[in-house]
Amino acid sequence: MTDIFAKHAGLREAYSGLTAASPRNPFEVVIERPISASVGIIEGRETLLFGTNNYLGLSQSRKAIDAAVETAETMGVGTTGSRIANGTFGLHRKLEAQLADFFGRKHCMVFSTGYQANLGTISALVNKDDILLLDADSHASIYDGAKLSGAQVIRFRHNDPVDLEKRLARLKDHPGAKLIIAEGIYSMTGNVAPLDKFVDIKTRHGAYLMADEAHSFGVLGAHGRGVAEMQDCEDGIDFIVGTFSKSLGTVGGYCVTDHDGVDLMRLCSRPYMFTASLPPEIIAATMAALEDMQERPELRARLQENAARLHAGLQKVGLKTGEHVSPVVAVTLETVDQAVGFWNALLENGVYVNLSLPPATPDNRPLLRCSVMAAHSPEEIDRAVAVFGEVAKHFGL
Amino acid sequence: MADSVAVISGMIIEKLLANPKVPRDIDGNSKIVEDLAFDSLAVMNFVMEIEDELDVSVPLDKLADIRTINDLAACLHTLKVAHA
Ligand SMILES: Cc1ncc(COP(=O)(O)O)c(C=O)c1O
Numbered sequence: 001m002t003d004i005f006a007k008h009a010g011l012r013e014a015y016s017g018l019t020a021a022s023p024r025n026p027f028e029v030v031i032e033r034p035i036s037a038s039v040g041i042i043e044g045r046e047t048l049l050f051g052t053n054n055y056l057g058l059s060q061s062r063k064a065i066d067a068a069v070e071t072a073e074t075m076g077v078g079t080t081g082s083r084i085a086n087g088t089f090g091l092h093r094k095l096e097a098q099l100a101d102f103f104g105r106k107h108c109m110v111f112s113t114g115y116q117a118n119l120g121t122i123s124a125l126v127n128k129d130d131i132l133l134l135d136a137d138s139h140a141s142i143y144d145g146a147k148l149s150g151a152q153v154i155r156f157r158h159n160d161p162v163d164l165e166k167r168l169a170r171l172k173d174h175p176g177a178k179l180i181i182a183e184g185i186y187s188m189t190g191n192v193a194p195l196d197k198f199v200d201i202k203t204r205h206g207a208y209l210m211a212d213e214a215h216s217f218g219v220l221g222a223h224g225r226g227v228a229e230m231q232d233c234e235d236g237i238d239f240i241v242g243t244f245s246k247s248l249g250t251v252g253g254y255c256v257t258d259h260d261g262v263d264l265m266r267l268c269s270r271p272y273m274f275t276a277s278l279p280p281e282i283i284a285a286t287m288a289a290l291e292d293m294q295e296r297p298e299l300r301a302r303l304q305e306n307a308a309r310l311h312a313g314l315q316k317v318g319l320k321t322g323e324h325v326s327p328v329v330a331v332t333l334e335t336v337d338q339a340v341g342f343w344n345a346l347l348e349n350g351v352y353v354n355l356s357l358p359p360a361t362p363d364n365r366p367l368l369r370c371s372v373m374a375a376h377s378p379e380e381i382d383r384a385v386a387v388f389g390e391v392a393k394h395f396g397l
Numbered sequence: 398m399a400d401s402v403a404v405i406s407g408m409i410i411e412k413l414l415a416n417p418k419v420p421r422d423i424d425g426n427s428k429i430v431e432d433l434a435f436d437s438l439a440v441m442n443f444v445m446e447i448e449d450e451l452d453v454s455v456p457l458d459k460l461a462d463i464r465t466i467n468d469l470a471a472c473l474h475t476l477k478v479a480h481a
Contacts, residue, residue, distance in 0.1 A: 131456075136445070152456040155441060167454045170480065359438040 018357075022340045024347070026355045036060060037375035042352060050370045050384050051354040055219050055327050056299045057375030059249030063292045064285040071284035078279045084266060087277030095283050098290060103225060103240060105256040109265060110283075112275050114214055114243025115141040117253025119148055120271035121210065121241055122181070126151040130176040133167060133207070135159065135183065135193070137362045142181055142212060148270075151179075158362065161197040168205040178207035184216030184227035188356055188369060190328030192220075195227050199236030210239040218247025218293050219327055224300055248289040252278045299374040303327055306372040306381060313385030314370070317392055330356070331368040331388070338395065339366035345391040351384050400451070400477065406470035409447060413466075425467040444469070453477050
């Protein structure tokens with residue numbers, strides 16, 4: 001009998017090497033419970049959380065908690081069905097209308113996760129006769145959506161409009177539809193995409209453009225509509241996809257657009273159709289979090305100040321960060337051993353960040369991915385930077 | 398004129414040897430993943446460099462069938478001819 005797990009031999013070896021060198025398994029960190037948006041209990045200790053996606057701290061929104069509790073009390077905790085069968089409640093429609101209104105778009109589809117929003121949108125929009133042009137550093141959900149679609153996939157260099165244009169020019173006689181996909185803020189590095197430049201290019205070449213604003217929704221733009229709003233190019237973006245699991249603090253995903261053709265996507269997008277819809281208390285909490293976000297623009301201002309403080313602080317203690325000041329600040333290290341040691345020391349000193357290892361990182365080097373929240377106090381940020389500085393010194397960096 | 402498969406294969410080997418981590422004894426029959434220890438991301442990134450050189454784009458699904466350096470050269474040659 002063929003060993004069904006034989007194919008994982010390489011992975012097992014890499015994994016064993018990694019966990020042998022680390023006092024704790026980096027993939028099995030347990031936050032016993034959060035105490036607030038910025039502090040959780042890990043290994044029995046109060047730990048500063050600098051590795052979440054809770055940018056506005058809204059996972060702890062009073063308004064969202066109350067809405068969830070009240071809705072669970074009155075409607076129960078689940079829908080037990082697909083959006084196209086018994087899984088659409090009045091609330092799902094209300095949230096879609098609220099999001100369409102927020103983005104100033106005609107249509108909105110809500111999916112059960114952000115991952116499925118990408119899978120469901122991409123796989124419904126293109127098929128084997130079409131071409132997808134993906135930023136090389138795209139999130140796994142975009143690559144997986146591309147695979148599910150069956151379209152021909154061409155990667156262009158990360159954030160590089162010239163490279164994108166060159167590739168589109170090569171395709172000028174290709175009869176299929178062309179869909180360009182980029183993110184707003186890149187989740188690992190904090191890099192911001194030049195969406196305004198991509199809009200010029202897509203217009204010149206007769207392509208469509210989709211932006212995944214997962215990490216920029218609620219975070220950038222005067223109203224929190226993301227990089228497209230910040231760069232004043234929303235009209236040129238055909239489809240905006242995003243998630244509730246970051247700035248809004250709940251779970252779920254969406255796609256908004258002005259194209260009427262998406263009506264039929266509800267009947268051909270498999271990741272939309274063949275899965276249970278979001279439970280009503282999540283929808284209610286998401287609607288309340290969206291209102292909270294709109295009513296408190298100061299959260300976004302606070303977040304930007306905090307991002308600048310962390311970014312400058314880490315640079316000041318001599319660490320290598322990206323150039324973009326955004327709520328994701330990635331410290332690049334050279335070797336995996338160094339990164340694993342550094343990450344353990346941070347945790348032992350009360351700071352949790354994300355350990356990101358190749359091949360999930362862009363240029364084959366490990367990253368300590370830090371993210372800030374509006375909910376961090378200046379003292380918490382300074383404390384985290386101080387710990388980073390001490391650990392860096394200990395490792396001779 | 399489109400370059401021949403052999404010319405493209407030579408060009409790929411030259412580019413690969415510029416990377417000190419690549420074994421010195423590679424030839425057209427070397428397997429990219431097994432012999433060169435490239436992971437899937439490294440393969441995609443390497444192909445991007447070659448694409449610039451030849452002014453073609455290789456769709457990702459084409460990479461799935463490629464095992465050796467010569468396979469890659471043949472694939473690039475086909476794309477180049479179709480594009481010319
Ligand atoms: C760019 C991007 N798109 C989509 C997702 C998926 O979102 P979710 O975690 O809500 O499924 C994520 C995060 O995981 C992401 O970083």
